[in-house]
Amino acid sequence: MPAATASQTIGPYWHLLEDPSWADLTRLGAVGERIALIGNITDGDGVPVSDACVELWQASPPASADWDGFGRAATDVEGNFRFVTLKPGPVPGPPGANALQAPHGAITLFARGLMIHLQTRVYFEGEALNKQDPLLASLEPARQATLVARPEGERDGLPSWRLDIRLQGVGETVFLDI
């Protein structure tokens, strides 16, 4: 059988798909600890990435009738994105491994100039499990910090967490080989 189909860039016109309500993962009525996840995406010259499709997928909390754990947001002209979501809890490790991962979500980036999506994670500063999370523990502190969102207090009525993403160069975000 052939290998998986080749990825191609999402291009600059993917917004034909966009439903802005998808940026709110609680749109189906899920209740819990609601937070905003905000961030800014820049390229290797520090120029805002204004045409990205950002997806947030969380295995925690588990899926239910009013929560599918998935959201999608477009970056604006200044490269900013904003999700509303439920703060995740610990996530089981690899099958068979008796270890928990720290609370996190998967962030997937698609954009013009990305032939295949970039995958990273968002963790949350101050979580006790961060110290023993297998992925975070495998990274040197400066690289680790690129995956950890920091609290920014209340904004627009929600406790807000910031994770900026740098595609290339100084402070480059850790991207994953999934």
Add this chain to the structure above:
Amino acid sequence: MNQASDAPFRPYAPGSQPPLDAADYGSTQKRHPISALVRLPGGHTATELTAPRFSPARYPAFADLTAPGGGKALGERIIVAGRVLDEDGRAVPGVMIELWQANAAGRYDHTRDQHDAPCDPHFHGAGRVFSDEDGRYRFITIKPGAYPWRNHHNAWRPNHIHYSLFGSGFAQRLVTQMYFPGDPLLAFDPIFNATPDTAARARLVAGFDLDVTQPEWALGYRFDVVLRGRGATPFEEGRP
């Protein structure tokens, strides 16, 4: 073969995927990471092995792109059908497939598209379908036009339809493009040609199919999509 729903997905086959740093595609230059991608120390976890389950009840299918709001889109009506399979050739049911494309004149219904070609008030160019129990999907649209872009002198994108697919694990997430057979622009397109493996590139080109074609109505094209498989590869299988 370990194909349980918690079995890890296989790595991409060498050459089957385009690089992030594709020299002939200018937009990759400042957008590709310099550092090597990092592997998860213990392999795939629930975050990669599971995925959102989109139900047609909540995310309604929209399989006829030619008649939004009752009008008739201009251009050559076509039918596109195919199957979603995994790397073992098994059907993948329940896959949400999102579609978008330019109109027959090669213009997207998008504010940032300034190509000097007419918009079509009866064509938006977005659709959504789901694979059935046999992995089959089908939609009706207008054959998209070619359009110029500024990557290099006299650069033109070949006719293409954008696809976005969600499998049973997020590691299967795929965004790709379907091309048309016999398109002379394919030879010059840096996006199409970025994928190293010739056979992998060829599978991005749909086949004309008389069985999909509907007599007296529309030409048909077949385009199968393969998502990553779980567990050991058939090659590894049976080895001690």
